[in-house]
Amino acid sequence: MFSSAYIVNKIKKHWALIAVILIISLSMHLRLLDYRWPYLRNIDSYMFYRQMDEIIQNNGVYPAYDIYVRAPEGEERTIQGLLPQMYPYQHLGAYSFMFFKMFFPGLQLWQYLIYLPAFLASLMAIPAYLIGRLIYDKRAGVLAAFFMVFDITIVSRTLGGDPDSDALQLLVSLIVLTIFLYTYKYIEVKKALDKRAILYSVLTGISLGVWSHTWIGYWYIVWIILGTFILKVVIESVMKRRPAFKENVPLALSYLIFFSVFLLLFILPVYGINRVAYTFLGPLEFQDIKGETGRQFPNVGVSVAELQGSGSLKEIIQRSSAVDFSQNPLAILFSPFVIMIYTMFYLGYSFVKTKKHFVTLLVLLIWFAGPILASLVAVRFSILFSQPIAIGLGIFFSKISRMASGEGLKE
Numbered sequence: 384m385f386s387s388a389y390i391v392n393k394i395k396k397h398w399a400l401i402a403v404i405l406i407i408s409l410s411m412h413l414r415l416l417d418y419r420w421p422y423l424r425n426i427d428s429y430m431f432y433r434q435m436d437e438i439i440q441n442n443g444v445y446p447a448y449d450i451y452v453r454a455p456e457g458e459e460r461t462i463q464g465l466l467p468q469m470y471p472y473q474h475l476g477a478y479s480f481m482f483f484k485m486f487f488p489g490l491q492l493w494q495y496l497i498y499l500p501a502f503l504a505s506l507m508a509i510p511a512y513l514i515g516r517l518i519y520d521k522r523a524g525v526l527a528a529f530f531m532v533f534d535i536t537i538v539s540r541t542l543g544g545d546p547d548s549d550a551l552q553l554l555v556s557l558i559v560l561t562i563f564l565y566t567y568k569y570i571e572v573k574k575a576l577d578k579r580a581i582l583y584s585v586l587t588g589i590s591l592g593v594w595s596h597t598w599i600g601y602w603y604i605v606w607i608i609l610g611t612f613i614l615k616v617v618i619e620s621v622m623k624r625r626p627a628f629k630e631n632v633p634l635a636l637s638y639l640i641f642f643s644v645f646l647l648l649f650i651l652p653v654y655g656i657n658r659v660a661y662t663f664l665g666p667l668e669f670q671d672i673k674g675e676t677g678r679q680f681p682n683v684g685v686s687v688a689e690l691q692g693s694g695s696l697k698e699i700i701q702r703s704s705a706v707d708f709s710q711n712p713l714a715i716l717f718s719p720f721v722i723m724i725y726t727m728f729y730l731g732y733s734f735v736k737t738k739k740h741f742v743t744l745l746v747l748l749i750w751f752a753g754p755i756l757a758s759l760v761a762v763r764f765s766i767l768f769s770q771p772i773a774i775g776l777g778i779f780f781s782k783i784s785r786m787a788s789g790e791g792l793k794e
Contacts, residue, residue, distance in 0.1 A: 588644025
């Protein structure tokens with residue numbers, strides 16, 4: 384048998400892995416806690432249930448025509464391009480159900496969909512950990528994983544029995560950013576575009592492509608990736624008092640590779656040239672999400688509750704916290720949103736003083752600012768800044784713990 388010393392050493396060595404596994408398990412338990420109803424939670428759940436069931440009943444093929452949309456005429460689903468449009472969530476749900484059905488013959492689709500969103504949301508702990516570890520340290524990664532899966536806004540949209548697409552959208556967007564950051568950091572260290580950097584760049588492009596078929600608002604990740612590079616070049620040019628182009632050539636070539644893969648394989652042959660413009664100008668169209676220009680009249684977006692504006696910045700901050708600020712106004716100073724602001728100031732100070740955490744500051748700044756503006760337009764997008772806030776909280780409390788133990792006092 385293993386000695387106690389051996390077990391303790393193994394735990395110390397693999398404590399982060401053990402912590403992430405525990406976080407995933409607790410996340411699943413929380414989302415499935417006391418679920419005992421013989422039905423799904425809301426109307427959208429049944430829309431996705433129907434779409435997945437159609438794939439199952441049609442021998443794994445998603446029917447090209449939807450007879451229930453715009454009745455009685457119906458609507459053609461598949462965009463007629465050189466390559467077919469993907470439906471990642473519908474196919475994932477249908478195919479994974481058919482797989483488990485082989486082992487559990489009595490399993491019904493609605494029962495399976497109680498577990499699917501809880502499982503997908505819990506898996507966010509893995510890319511959250513990887514991002515936190517990559518841009519700060521291992522402790523920040525574990526804390527980021529915890530704050531990500533237990534964020535109040537994310538939990539409310541990814542409960543068991545609520546198989547809306549939010550869980551997959553959040554998970555895939557984190558995977559895209561994880562692969563991108565690995566590519567970015569690798570090239571920053573090597574200062575060259577070698578074979579591994581090319582492979583990472585291709586994988587970034589593929590992940591972006593899958594993401595673009597997962598959610599129509601995919602452009603916001605594109606803007607984070609583009610904004611990181613543009614802001615990096617601008618800041619370095621100001622600091623060096625000359626254009627910082629030459630030193631960023633390997634990174635620029637990497638961007639060229641993954642955007643070529645993304646656009647040439649996943650956008651142009653499926654959607655056509657107009658979608659390329661949308662990919663980069665999406666925020667401008669997004670501002671008109673409830674307008675009538677270029678849309679079928681009437682635009683139902685004006686009456687959808689989750690597309691209404693969040694109101695003031697205070698209301699947006701309130702949505703990120705479980706504490707009611709109207710009862711205790713000072714509590715806002717300790718809200719996740721405001722702690723994220725503290726984190727940004729710390730990273731900025733650290734960069735000015737020690738030239739550390741430059742990439743971390745760039746990514747979080749853009750990742751955090753974009754969803755705030757989106758939330759002012761439509762309340763449903765408040766869930767998007769829960770992701771950077773979780774990463775920021777991981778960094779903040781990792782820094783606090785390091786200072787408490789005497790580490791990193793000068794950073």
